Amino acid sequence: MAAGAAPQGAPTVEEQEEAAGVGILLQISMLVLAFVLSHLLRRRRVYYLPEASASLLIGLIVGGLASVSNAQKSTRRWFNFREELFFLFLLPPIIFQSGFSLAPKPFFSNFGAIITFAIVGTLIASIVTGVLVYLAGLIHLVYRMPLVECMMFGALVSATDPVTVLSIFQELATDVNLYALVFGESVLNDAMAISLYRTMASLRTNASSQNIFVVILRFLENFFGSMSTGVGAGFISALLFKYSTLGVENLYNLESCLFVVFPYFSYMLAEGFGLSGIVSILFTGIVMKRYTFSNLSEDSQRFTAALFHLLSSLAETFVFIYMGFDIAMERQSWSHIGFIFFSVIFILVARAANVFSCAFLVNLVRPPQRQISRQYQQALWYSGLRGAMAFALALQSVHDLPDGHGQTILSATISIVVLTVLLIGGSTSTMLEALHVVGDGNEGRRPSSLEDQENYEGNNNAGNIELGSEEGTSTTSKFKLKLQEIQKNTPSLAALDRNYLTPFFTSQNGDSDDDEHGPNREPRRSNELQDLESHGLPARETG
DSSP, X not given: OOTTXXXXXXXXXXXXXXXXXXXXHHHHXXXXXXXXXXXXXXXXXXXXXXXXXXXXXXXXXXXXXHHTSTXXXXXXXXXXXXXXXXXXXXXXXXXXXXXXXXXXXXXHHXXXXXXXXXXXXXXXXXXXXXXXXXXXXXXXXXXXXXXXXXXXXXXXXXXXXXXXXXXXXHHHTOOHHHHHHHXXXXXXXXXXXXXXXXXXXXXXXXXXXXXXXHHHXXXXXXXXXXXXXXXXXXXXXHHHHHHHOTTTTTOHHHHHHHHHHHHHHHHHHHHHTTSOHHHHHHHHHHHIIIIIGGGSXXXXXXXXXXXXXXXXHHHHHHHHHHHHHHHHHSOOOGGGHHHHHHHHHHHHHHXXXXXXXXXXXXXXXXXXXXXXXXHHXXXXXXXXXXXXXXXXXXXXXHHHSOTTHHHHHHHHHHHXXXXXXXIIHHTHHHHHHHTTOSGGGGGGGSOOSHHHHHHHTTOOOGGGOOXXXXXXXXXXXXXXXXXXXXXXXXXXXXXXXXXXXXXXXXXXXXXXXXXXXXXXXXHHHHHHHHHHXXXXXXXXOOO
C-alpha cells in the first residue's frame, strides 16, 4: 500500500471533506428551520407546540430520514455530539444567561422561597427518585442498579429546565411571584443537581474510604466552593469596570470584550480548582447582571445583552435539535423500557414531594397574605420539565458508569426530556387556565407603578393568598408566629444589597431602585421586556 493511502473501504480525504460540508449544512439548516418555525408559532400564539418541542420534532424528523438513507454513517460522523463541546461551548452560555436574565426585584423578594425550593427541594427530589428506583430494582420491577448509581440518576433528573413553560407564562401574563419562583428555582437547582451528581460520582469511585459525613463535606465543598468562585469573579469584574472608566474613554470594544471574557474566566477558574465550572458561571451571571452591568456604557450594555441572549438561544435550540436527532440515529437502550416507564412515574412523585413539602416550610414563616396557594403549588409541580442540564449529566454518566448502566440512564433521561417537553410543555396553557392563575384575575396582583412595586412584597392578594383564619392548633400558631418574628428581625438580602453592596460595587446610589430603573434602563428594556413588562413590572420610568 502506498504511503498516505487510505485503507481499503475507508473514505478518502475528498469524501470526508464533502461529508463534513453536508453535515455542517444540515446543522445550519435545522437551526434556521427551528428559529423560523418558533417565530411563526409565537406569532400565531400556538401554545400546544412550544419552541423547544418544535426543535425536538425537527431533530426527530431529520434524524429519521437520515437513518433510513445510505448516508447514515457519514451524517452520524459529522453530527457527532462530543461531551467536551457541550460542556465547554454550549452549556456555559445557557447557564450564564439563566443567571444574567434574572429580574432582581421579584427574585430578591422571593429569595427565601427560591433557596428552599432549589436546595432543600432538589435534595428531596434526588433522594426520593434514587430510593424509589433502587427499591423497584430490588423487587425486579425495573433494571437493577447499585444504590449510589440510582442516587446519581436521581441527582441528574432533578435538574429542571422550564424554558418552555416560562415562555408561555410570559405570553399569558401570569403573576410575577409565580414566575419568579419557577424561574429562580430552575436557575439555582441546576447548581444543586451538578454538585449532588459529582458528590455521588466521587462516592462511587471511593466508596470504601468515605462515610456519610465525608460525603456531606465533599458536597458542601463543591457547591459553596463553586458558588464562591463565581461570586468572587463577578465582584472582581464589577470593581474593574467601576474604576477602569473604559466607557468614558470610548473604549467600547475593549469594554465589551472584557465583559464577555469574564464568565469563561470564572468557569475555567472553578474547573482548575476541581470545582464545578457550571455552578460558578451561574453565580457569575447573577452577580455580573446585578453589579457589573450597570457599570458599562450604554453601547456595551446593548451589545453584551444581545450577544448573550443570542448565544443562549443558539445553544439551547441546538441541544433540543440534537436530542431529537440522537433518538432517531442512535441505538438507545430501549431493552429496559420498564426502567424508563417507572422513572417517569418516580420523578413525578419526587417532584410532588419536593414542591408540597417545601411550600409547607415556606408557608410556616410567611405571613397569611403571602402564603403560596394550592393553585401555585400545583403550577410549580407541573413546571418541572427536564432539559439541557439533565441531558448533559446523562451524557456524562455514560462515561462514569460501567456495564451499560450509563447508556440505560441516558435513554431514560432522553425519554423523560422528550415526554416532559412535548406533553407538559404543550399543555401548560391549559393547566394555567384550569388553575385560574392567568387572565384578568391576575391584573390586580401585578404592580403598575414604582410605589406599588415597593409595597407589593407585603400586600400581595388574590390568587397568591391563603387566608390564615384556620391556623390549626394553638401550638402550630405559636410556632408559626415565632418563625415569622425571627424572619422579621433578620436583615433581608434586599436591604444588604441596597445599603452596602450596590453602593460599593456600582456607581449607583444605595437609594436607587433595581437596575431596570437606573440611568441605563433602555438597554435593559430591550433585553428584559418580556421578563418585566409582561408581568407588570415597568421597564422604564414614567413621569
